[in-house]
Amino acid sequence: MSDVFISYSRTDQDFVKVLHQALMASQYDAWVDWDNIPLTADWWQEIQTGIEAAHMFIFVISPDSLVSKVCLQEVDYAAIHHKRLMPIVHRDGFAQEQVPAVLRRHNWLYFRHTDDFDTAFKALVEGLDTDLDYVKFHTRLLVRSREWQTHDQTEDYLLRGQDLETTETWLAEASEKSPSPTPLQRSFVYHSRQAETRRQQQQRRRLRRFGISVSILAALALAAAAIAWQQRQRAIQQSNLAEQQSKLAFAHQLAVEGQTLTQSQLLSQQQARMGTTETSLAFGLASLPPDLARLLGQENPRQITFSPSRQFVAAITETFDLRVWHIPSRGTALAWGTVADVADVGFSPDETLLTVATRDSVLHIWAIDGDDYTKVAALTGHTAGLTDTAFSPDGRWLGTASEDGTVRLWNLAEILESPMRQPPQIRHNRPIGSLTFSPDGQHILTGSDDQTLRIWDMVGQEVGCISHLAPVQRVRFNADGTQVGSVSGSTLVRVWPWPSLLAEGSGADTGLAEGELFCP
Structure with missing residues (x-):
């Protein structure tokens, strides 16, 4: 021009x-x-x-x-x-x-x-x-x-x-x-706009059809499991029948306790289950163009991660190789060797950076320019394996969580110039399994094996804390940033309004369950 x-x-x-x-x-x-x-x-x-x-x-x-x-x-x-x-x-x-x-x-x-x-x-x-x-x-x-x-x-x-x-x-x-x-x-x-509306409607129809298929497969799997269970039951010797009945009674008790979740909690639990690797993988593939879905399917991916605008997709293959595709060009842009120790793969909000967090405590950073990838940093400093990573909404900060019980906040402008610079730390008493930034980028939430969800400001000062009854596996914000959810134990999901959690002590508005209290 x-x-x-x-x-x-x-x-x-x-x-x-x-x-x-x-x-x-x-x-x-x-x-x-x-x-x-x-x-x-x-x-x-x-x-x-x-x-x-x-x-x-x-x-x-x-x-x-x-x-x-x-x-x-x-x-x-x-x-x-x-x-x-x-x-x-x-x-x-x-x-x-x-x-x-x-x-x-x-x-x-x-x-x-x-x-x-x-x-x-x-x-x-x-x-x-x-x-x-x-x-x-x-x-x-x-x-x-x-x-x-x-x-x-x-x-x-x-x-x-x-x-x-x-x-x-x-x-x-x-x-x-x-x-x-x-x-x-x-x-x-x-x-x-007319074409975009039609495309979105077609995508929703594909997802609905796929959801029906998943439900049918799940029902068949449950039926097969029930038949197998019945066959196994018939094979159990009479002398063990009392012990088996006791176990079934205990399982029934746990199921009854699970029914006490409120409707909003059940919805959150369903959403949390939709976040498992298997379901996310299936829904991710179903929403892709057919040729790219076939390409990914040939790789037999164990895990896939999309960039914010879905311009890029990263997949860990069946053989534990990391592949990254630029979706518009439909070509393999980056292939990285065995990554069985990968804990998390992420994209920056502007999709110019790719991060690969490993369980050997190193965070690898790649610069993305269309189909070109350049490794720009390998951040070290944690003393144990990484578990989770998160970018701030404005893309200026990168947080890394580790089994060493710390979160490190990396200033991207500084680390790309000096990767050896060590950032401030946020510390729990036990390994940290999850972290996330608030939508305004002013706070950080962390979940730890010490059974707490903690809230920090951007200088690393703790401003809020909630005790749980089990290790906190994941903390996340909902789509519009009005609620915070945490998963503790294996399945229990709790939801609180944000930013009410900042008002420590106002338990009447936070939806705390019995046994879950603000930390001392």
């Missing part, structure tokens, strides 16, 4: 060369047709493409340019595509009514022989820089709209995901700005 397209008469070519050199010296890229080539269809198509791809359209006004058929065609084409027009006068000797109406509406800049070139050029640069980001977005959207139109409006060229949401926001704010969106741009965004 060019910054400006210069339309002029050949008679004014010497002046345009001077203007072009001044623009290039000021770091502006100008599209100028220097060759007097025949007016063929290919030539005019090249002119149209140059106008579409330029952010600004400069028209050099002179008696010759105002009677040039080609110059006037260029003005009309720029106006049709809502280009930002900047008329400059180089030579007098024309009537005002000769100037196209779309140019008369704009302020003119004067570059005549009697005018000071530097003063006029300064005013031109100020005009070029005015609302430049908006104009550049307008140009990019026009180029993509034209590409979609040229390819028979196929869905492959439409916007989707975050790109579509950003464009819709720009379009909503563009009603009072110049240049205004063109009908083609509006149609392009409208059809993009």
Whole structure:
């Protein structure tokens, strides 16, 4: 794309060369047709493409340019595509009514022989820089709209995901700005939204169908287990029957106790179970494009992790190899050797970093640039294996939890320059199995084998603590950041409103179960 397209008469070519050199010296890229080539269809198509791809359209006004058929065609084409027009006068000797109406509406800049070139050029640069980001977005959207139109409006060229949401926001704010969106741009965004809605509906239908399949398989598995259990029961000797009945009674007692969970807790428990490796793996594969799902399926992954926008997916294969794919390119971008000691794989919020936490206490960091991966750091300092990692919402901080009972907060800007620098520590009395940042990035939550959930500020000071009846396996926020959930023992899920947990002692609003208290 060019910054400006210069339309002029050949008679004014010497002046345009001077203007072009001044623009290039000021770091502006100008599209100028220097060759007097025949007016063929290919030539005019090249002119149209140059106008579409330029952010600004400069028209050099002179008696010759105002009677040039080609110059006037260029003005009309720029106006049709809502280009930002900047008329400059180089030579007098024309009537005002000769100037196209779309140019008369704009302020003119004067570059005549009697005018000071530097003063006029300064005013031109100020005009070029005015609302430049908006104009550049307008140009990019026009180029993509034209590409979609040229390819028979196929869905492959439409916007989707975050790109579509950003464009819709720009379009909503563009009603009072110049240049205004063109009908083609509006149609392009409208059809993009329609296609995105259909894609999301299809994805939901696939998930529902997959969920039904999973339920059927689970029912079959339960039926098979029941048959096996019955066969085993019949094989048990009469002398052991009393012992087996005692065990069944105890299992029934545990099941009855589990039924005392409230409805909200049961929902959270279901959501927690959906987070197990097997179910997450299945649902992750079902939501992928078929060709990528087949690719992952061939690897027999034990675990998969998606980046926030699902542009990347990392998988630990059946043979304990780590593979990372850039989903749009459908190719293997990174293959790392045996990683049986991997505890966690994560992506930064902006998807520029990949972290691999290992049980030998090392955190490996890779920089991501499209399909390119570069290892930038290997962080050490923990004295036992890592268990969990988390990025702050703004991507400035990285937390690592370890079996050594500490969490370390790494400032990413500092560690990428000096990986040996040791960060502040947060300490429990026992191994820490989970950590997470609050949605505003002002607090950190940790869960430990010492049967506590603890809340810390960003300087490592404890500001809240809740005792549990068993080791805390996981702490997480819900999607909108209004609740905190913890999993203790093997399945028990507890949910509290956030930020009520910061008000230590207000147990009436926190939903504490019997036996679960604020720490002393």
